[in-house]
Amino acid sequence: MASVTLERVNKRFGSTRVIEDVSLDISDGEFVVFVGPSGCGKSTLLRLIAGLESITHGDLMIDGTRVNHLTPPERGIGMVFQSYALYPHMSVYDNIAFGLKLAKSDRQTVDERVRQTAKILQLDGLLDRLPKALSGGQRQRVAIGRAMAREPRILLFDEPLSNLDAALRVQTRNEIAHLHARLGATMIYVTHDQVEAMTLADRIVVLNEGHVEQTGSPRELYEQPMSRFVAGFIGSPKMNFLTALARAEGDAGCRISIPGIGEHVLPRRLLASERETRLTLGVRPEHLTPTAAAGDAGFNILNVEYLGSEAYLYLETPEGEALVCRTEAPAPFVRGDHVTLDFAPHRAHLFDHDGRALPPVHDAGTEPATAPTTFS
Amino acid sequence: MTLRMLKAVVLKIGFWALVGVLMLYAIFPFYYAVVTSLKPSSELFEVSYWIDDLDFSNYVAVPSQPAFLAAIRNSVIVAVSVVIIALLLGLTAAWALGRVRFRGRTTVMMLVLGVSMFPQVAVLSGLFEVIRTLDLYNSPGGLILSYTIFTLPFTVWILTTFMRQLPDELEEAAIVDGASPWVTLTKVFMPLLWPAMATTGLLAFIAAWNEFLFALTFTLTDTQRTVPVAIALISGGSQYELPWGPIMAASVIVTVPLVVLVVIFQRRIVSGLTAGAVKG
Ligand SMILES: Nc1ncnc2c1ncn2[C@@H]1O[C@H](COP(=O)(O)OP(=O)(O)O)[C@@H](O)[C@H]1O
Ligand SMILES: [Mg+2]
Numbered sequence: 001m002a003s004v005t006l007e008r009v010n011k012r013f014g015s016t017r018v019i020e021d022v023s024l025d026i027s028d029g030e031f032v033v034f035v036g037p038s039g040c041g042k043s044t045l046l047r048l049i050a051g052l053e054s055i056t057h058g059d060l061m062i063d064g065t066r067v068n069h070l071t072p073p074e075r076g077i078g079m080v081f082q083s084y085a086l087y088p089h090m091s092v093y094d095n096i097a098f099g100l101k102l103a104k105s106d107r108q109t110v111d112e113r114v115r116q117t118a119k120i121l122q123l124d125g126l127l128d129r130l131p132k133a134l135s136g137g138q139r140q141r142v143a144i145g146r147a148m149a150r151e152p153r154i155l156l157f158d159e160p161l162s163n164l165d166a167a168l169r170v171q172t173r174n175e176i177a178h179l180h181a182r183l184g185a186t187m188i189y190v191t192h193d194q195v196e197a198m199t200l201a202d203r204i205v206v207l208n209e210g211h212v213e214q215t216g217s218p219r220e221l222y223e224q225p226m227s228r229f230v231a232g233f234i235g236s237p238k239m240n241f242l243t244a245l246a247r248a249e250g251d252a253g254c255r256i257s258i259p260g261i262g263e264h265v266l267p268r269r270l271l272a273s274e275r276e277t278r279l280t281l282g283v284r285p286e287h288l289t290p291t292a293a294a295g296d297a298g299f300n301i302l303n304v305e306y307l308g309s310e311a312y313l314y315l316e317t318p319e320g321e322a323l324v325c326r327t328e329a330p331a332p333f334v335r336g337d338h339v340t341l342d343f344a345p346h347r348a349h350l351f352d353h354d355g356r357a358l359p360p361v362h363d364a365g366t367e368p369a370t371a372p373t374t375f376s
Numbered sequence: 377m378t379l380r381m382l383k384a385v386v387l388k389i390g391f392w393a394l395v396g397v398l399m400l401y402a403i404f405p406f407y408y409a410v411v412t413s414l415k416p417s418s419e420l421f422e423v424s425y426w427i428d429d430l431d432f433s434n435y436v437a438v439p440s441q442p443a444f445l446a447a448i449r450n451s452v453i454v455a456v457s458v459v460i461i462a463l464l465l466g467l468t469a470a471w472a473l474g475r476v477r478f479r480g481r482t483t484v485m486m487l488v489l490g491v492s493m494f495p496q497v498a499v500l501s502g503l504f505e506v507i508r509t510l511d512l513y514n515s516p517g518g519l520i521l522s523y524t525i526f527t528l529p530f531t532v533w534i535l536t537t538f539m540r541q542l543p544d545e546l547e548e549a550a551i552v553d554g555a556s557p558w559v560t561l562t563k564v565f566m567p568l569l570w571p572a573m574a575t576t577g578l579l580a581f582i583a584a585w586n587e588f589l590f591a592l593t594f595t596l597t598d599t600q601r602t603v604p605v606a607i608a609l610i611s612g613g614s615q616y617e618l619p620w621g622p623i624m625a626a627s628v629i630v631t632v633p634l635v636v637l638v639v640i641f642q643r644r645i646v647s648g649l650t651a652g653a654v655k656g
Contacts, residue, residue: 052548073554085545089567098563099553146553 002063002076002153002186003028004049010057011044011210018044020210021058026188026203031180033189035197036207037233042190043082043158045207049188050156051075062153073103078147079156083163084139086131086146092118093127096145103150117145120182137168144179157189161196173199194234198222206230228355231282237312237324239349240288244281246270246350253361256281256350260298260317261341268350268358279358282349285312285326290339292332298340299323301333315339406631413624434625438610443598444626447606451630454516454602455584458523459577465524466531466576467569471561473532474539475547485536492529496589499525507594514596522590527580538572539565574641582634603630 004026011019018041026032034042047053049060051072060068067075086095096117100110118124121141131139140160147155157176161169177200180187191197197204198218206213206221206229214226218234225231231239244256247270254270257263258281270277290313293299299315302322311331315323325341333339350358408425416431438444472478473485503522512518542565550560566573588604595601601609607626610619 050552052551071554072552077552079549079552081545081549083543083545085543085549087546087549087564098550098555102554102559146549150553 004154004186004188005061005064006049006058007061008058009045009048009055009060011041011048011053012056018210019048022210022212024205024212024215026186029184029186031177031187031189031200031202032205033191033197033201033203034205034207035191035194035233036213038192040207041210042192042207046079046156046158046188046190049154050077050079052079073099073150076153077156078150078152078154080140080143080147080158080160082159084131084143086139086142088131091128091130092123092134092142092145095131095142096149099146099150113149113151117149120148120179121145136164137172140164140172141175144176148183152185154186154188155183157187159191160189161191161193169196176200195236198234204234206233224357225282225349226357228280228282228351228357231349231351231357235284237285237326239282239284240323240325241351242281242283242317242321242323244279244350245276246279247276251361254350254358259319261343264343264345264348266345266348266350267361269361270350270358278353280351280353280355282351283343283347285324287343287347288323288325289342290315290325290327290333291342293338293340296338298338301335301337301339304331304333304335306330313339315341409624410628412620413628415621417619417621434621435629438622438626438629443601444606444610446599447601447603448630450516450600451585451603454519454523455581457516457520458527458584459580461520461524462527462531462580463573463577465528466535467561467566467573469528469532470535470539471557471565474536485533488529488532492526492533496526500589500593503590504593513594514600516600518594519584519587519591519602522594523580523584523587527583531576531580534576535569535572538569542568578637578641581637585630585634 004024006022006024009019009022010017022045024032034045036042044053048055051067051070051074055068059066062075072079087098090098093114096114097110100113105113114127115124118127121144123138123141123145126134126138126142131142134142140163143160160176161172164172173196176189180200189196189200201218203215204218204221205215208229214221214230216224221230221234225234228241232241242258242261244258246254246256246266249255249265252265253267255263255265256279270279290299299317301313302316303314305312305314306329309329311327311329313325313327313331313333315325317323323341325339327333352358411425411427413434414427414430414432416433473481503525507513507518507521510518510521512521546564547560550564555563586604587602588608591602591605592608595605598606603626607623607630610622610626
């Protein structure tokens with residue numbers, strides 16, 4: 001159990017900067033998830049923490065001690081690899097025991113730890129098997145067991161579920177959450193899947209091209225994304241983005257007008273001058289309310305997806321932009337219908353042309369308590 | 377219908393005829409050696425492809441020569457030493473070349489390959505000087521040294537190729553578990569490289585076992601000779617007689633260990649030769 005602190009950590013491969021000035025504070029026992037698109041540097045950041053890559057610049061502290069030059073075992077980390085990387089020629093028992101033996105534990109301690117680990121992960125009956133005789137889920141658990149057995153202070157996971165099928169992924173996700181509750185170890189988990197991030201994390205770190213885009217609890221990221229990148233990355237289906245013209249409107253925020261939707265006053269502070277500015281409006285699918293339109297007005301429905309508990313309408317703006325909108329199932333619309341859209345202004349987000357979110361006019365705590373009845 | 381059946385039959389006959397020709401081409405020289413070795417010298421020059429009565433006199437004569445036994449002992453010492461040294465050096469070199477990222481890695485690989493392209497004769501005189509300087513002339517040490525020089529390039533090259541195919545994460549897992557490079561090499565990589573090591577080891581053994589030119593040049597006395605030279609120097613009763621019978625018998629005797637080795641390692645070799653084909 002340990003806290004981890006990164007101070008302006010940089011990593012360069014040759015001349016390409018892969019990690020740029022990442023600063024983070026991870027407290028003891030926290031479950032932190034690094035999430036971001038493929039190639040944004042998540043694995044590299046994790047490997048820097050593990051000690052498998054050297055830090056070009058900056059400091060890494062574990063429990064307040066600078067560990068830049070320590071080896072992975074000296075740092076007290078355990079790691080679960082994406083491909084599991086089990087030793088193919090060793091039995092499950094030997095895979096789990098390998099690190100313990102190298103740490104020169106006596107035979108009895110090794111045996112006790114292996115059996116205890118196996119019990120926690122329900123591997124009791126499989127100790128004599130070779131990895132090739134295990135299913136994907138079992139291999140996954142052996143990989144976790146191997147990382148856990150030496151009782152490391154920090155457990156690192158690099159996309160551990162990406163090789164499992166969908167059903168097993170959900171199950172293993174739950175097991176990892178359960179394991180975290182049970183061990184209380186500090187865990188850092190890398191994934192490109194925002195659903196995994198949302199469901200597992202105490203705190204999510206969104207990475208984009210090597211820098212931290214935003215950190216926060218899943219709810220903070222979902223409700224108050226600080227950039228268009230985070231807004232688009234967190235949430236499924238994705239947030240809708242529409243071009244809007246905006247003008248400051250005193251204390252109330254700013255007035256925007258969008259073709260096909262009309263004018264709304266959003267409680268967002270527009271710092272620019274009185275002139276009209278071109279901004280991006282972001283609204284989540286569940287915050288858009290469709291109403292049947294007369295004739296060819298509004299938006300054309302391209303497709304209706306029925307999911308049982310809900311339905312998604314795929315719309316097209318007259319300019320050809322795609323929109324998604326969530327309704328209760330069964331939806332009273334069919335393909336080819338036209339709808340007009342409405343949304344709750346305080347649930348919408350505005351982004352300037354750099355992709356930064358405009359701050360709310362009130363402080364976060366004073367958001368209107370009652371949601372408009374137009375929500376479904 | 378019948379035409380199709382006829383075609384199938386003809387194709388089948390053609391196929392097996394081809395197989396037969398290939399078998400004959402590959403096996404006949406060995407067969408003839410065995411046949412010759414089983415004939416008394418008086419019958420040697422009657423050309424026949426079949427033996428009517430077995431005559432083991434050659435097989436009795438050859439091993440009873442002390443020089444031949446010494447040669448076998450020398451060959452075993454030389455070949456086994458070459459295999460051990462080549463595998464040890466090859467494995468460690470392959471780890472460096474296949475696993476460690478450093479500047480000039482490709483250049484080193486090319487150099488290694490380049491070295492193995494020189495014909496033996498080209499280095500013969502230079503090597504002779506080296507061996508004289510190291511005081512290894514007329515001793516198994518000189519042969520071990522020179523064979524290792526020629527065996528190492530392909531050992532390194534093949535083992536490096538196999539080493540590169542092992543996933544990076546496997547090595548990293550070992551590092552996280554606290555394994556030193558040596559432990560990683562011996563406890564994690566070596567068990568996985570067994571097929572490749574068996575293959576390269578066997579090739580090195582065969583090369584050392586059959587080598588003639590160096591063995592002839594770098595040894596002087598009968599007690600230091602290896603098998604190929606000893607066989608070539610088996611002489612007959614007079615200057616005008618080449619003792620084909622004993623030569624063939626000796627050849628058959630020294631081929632047996634190779635056949636046994638190949639049979640033992642057969643499955644390893646096959647998996648070693650094909651393991652590179654499919655990424656696992
Ligand atoms: N050893 C390396 N040498 C050079 N570039 C690398 C190396 N490892 C990773 N990279 C580069 O760093 C970037 C981030 O890689 P990675 O951390 O693996 O991304 P992610 O795990 O988020 O998909 C990629 O563009 C990748 O090409
Ligand atoms: Mg990755």
